Amino acid sequence: MTSPTREEFIAVVREGAPEAVSRLLGLGASPDVRDANSGLTALMIAAGRGNAPVVRMLLAAGADLYTADSRGGGTALHKAVQGGDPETVRVLLEAGAFVDAAAATTGHTPLMDALWYKWPNVVDVLLEHGAGLNLSTHYGFSMREHFEYELNVNTRGKDRLLEAERLLAARTQADSDAAAAQELMAAVVAGNLSEVRRQLAQGARVDARHPVVNGFNDGHTPLLVACRDGHEEIARELVAAGADVNATEPTFGAVPLHKAVYNGHAGITELLVKVPATDLDFRGITNGYSPLHDALWHGYEECARVLIDAGARVDLVGHDGKRPADIARESLGAEHPLTRELTDRTN
The missing domain is CATH 1.25.40.20 (Ankyrin repeat-containing domain)
Incomplete structure (x- = not known):
């Protein structure tokens, strides 16, 4: 039996029945085929429709999680976010999708799209996976400016935007609290050897990572910062304390x-x-x-x-x-x- 054509497989993915998708994959359908009209891959189509079972099936069959659509430059994660299904978004993130992938044409991250489409439940999942709050679009809006614009122009769904605003505020405060609590990192950044020694003696976590705030120290351990900034004696202390x-x-x-x-x-x-x-x-x-x-x-x-x-x-x-x-x-x-x-x- 011949393998299904691209058109046949795309049609079945759009219909969304997992059993039919599985059958065509078994007959040799490629999980990476693109729709000729939209430029979307099968994975993007399933993701945009919030079909988590089919998304899992396509990923298991080797579908490319990282490719972009051929017109807007968005990823499968962008499409899942636009579709508004938190489970599908979570499936893609747990498979390794880049949470801050920027669409080639707009610069929109998945978080920007989640705010634009008014999906607070999706915003929550993205924030849980470390989505950046201080990124910008290709047309000059920061994420926060983009969101302020949405708040001002929308006459419907404002309750969902306000829920998203609450989530953003909570994440911002959590990041601030986490940064303030990292006294060892602060001492390393300042090049304060005596304070580094004091923090280590008091049991500071030697490999604690800086929160992601779209800054120079995002996700860094104290040793990474000390090595970058040339604090040799501090690096020596951190290594002696068991730093990775x-x-x-x-x-x-x-x-x-x-x-x-x-x-x-x-x-x-x-x-x-x-x-x-x-x-x-x-x-x-x-x-x-x-x-x-x-x-x-x-x-x-x-x-x-x-x-x-x-x-x-x-x-x-x-x-x-x-x-x-x-x-x-x-x-x-x-x-x-x-x-x-x-x-x-x-x-």
Whole structure:
């Protein structure tokens, strides 16, 4: 029996009967087909209609959770939010959907759409999963300005907007309280070594993460911040207190070693490479660069030398296809001794 056509499968997904969708998947239908007219994938269609069982089925069959629609640039999560079904939104988030994905044409995040469509129950789910409150649209409105506009122009459904406003206020206060409670992080940011020691002695959580407020420290542990900002003695105290030397931050997917070398902190680099648990070759999610790539990218020869001497791999390839030798050639020059060494080791 031949596989179902794209049109046949899209029609069944629109009808929404899980049994029929399952049958066509079993006959070889691709879970990633797009509707020719709307540019929506099957997953987006099911998500927009709030059909959580079919969404689960398509995800289990390998549907691409991260792709965008070919016209507006929204994701399946955007469509689920617009449809207003909290369960479907939760299914996608728990499968790994990016909670702050921005639509290519508008810059709308799922939270912005949830406010626009007046779905406070969906707003609640997005906030629970850490949706950012301080992002902006591509046309210049911050999320808060966008919401104020909605409050002013709507004559219907205002009760739902006011419920969403209450949820936003509660999340804002919770973020503020969480930041205020992080005295260890505050001491690290201030570079206050004695206060860091005092906080650790009093039992402060060494790996407590900063709340996501769309700021420079979002989701960072104290060690990530200390390594980024060059607080070497503070980093030493945090490592001694058991800080996770491979903790990643959510923006670039970087570890403390990336932070140290990216900013040229050779002393901290030396500290970290001596910790047996440190992953010398961890690659960031943005560009696939290892700490050695980053050190060379910014021309920090001393950091690069520390990494190489500690046994960092020299053959790893970034998303741009470049090895450390390629980065060194661009940054330090083809005749630099470090470039020649790396080239010899990778040829």
